[in-house]
Amino acid sequence: MPDLWIYVHVGINSVVFVLAVVAVAIAVVNMHSMGVPWEGHMKEMHHVAGLSLLMIVSFQAANGFLRPPREFVDGVPSPTDGGVGFGVGGVPTLRSRMDAFAFRPTLRGLWRLVHKSTGLLVFGLGAYQVRGGLGLYAGRYGAPDYGDAFVWYVCWLVGVVGFAKFWTVWSRRKSEPNFSE
Incomplete structure (x- = not known):
């Protein structure tokens, strides 16, 4: 689903x-x-x-x-089409999630x-x-x-979305078992 x-x-x-x-x-x-x-x-x-x-x-x-x-590869969504790859125990891996953003031919x-x-x-x-x-x-x-105010608003919005994306990826990576700081 x-x-x-x-x-x-x-x-x-x-x-x-x-x-x-x-x-x-x-x-x-x-x-x-x-x-x-x-x-x-x-x-x-x-x-x-x-x-x-x-x-x-x-x-x-x-x-x-x-x-x-x-x-699909062996019944599992392939990372090459944006699906999530699975690691040990069926847990999605960060590497496979990051591969989903890479261009595949x-x-x-x-x-x-x-x-x-x-x-x-x-x-x-x-x-x-x-x-x-x-x-x-x-x-x-x-x-x-008010065009300049609108441009600043758009820049703020892009910054918020970019920070949220960075935070999501960072927190996922931090929760991986082999993550070292």
Whole structure:
């Protein structure tokens, strides 16, 4: 049975896909009523990035359904496809967990590389898109530009997630029987 995280991952990505479609639809409908009448579609980098983001998010959502099946060796999930390898007594080993993050020349490994890279691209382009939108709004309507605060928030968020990942790996490694400090 799949872990809970995959359901959370699919749920969040489904919401992101729907919000991206809604955001682009709202932008296209309201494009001519936003300030300068001669300004049309795709005149700002923000517009091009938004359309690109919609296409990449659509690819990522479809790519999630195209995942190749897991590879098994002797009935055990292979570390080459992201499964957990097993050591003495059936206990998952850290080395096999770390191998799950390495690229393997298999179809599943290639899929994982593309899926993770595209996910990071979506995160980065989304952060750029929000920053650009805040800047355009501030410039058009004379509002304060909170773009820098948003960039700091994104940096803080990346730092928290990075620290949590480091802490998880470190505490797992520390709990191994042959760990020496």
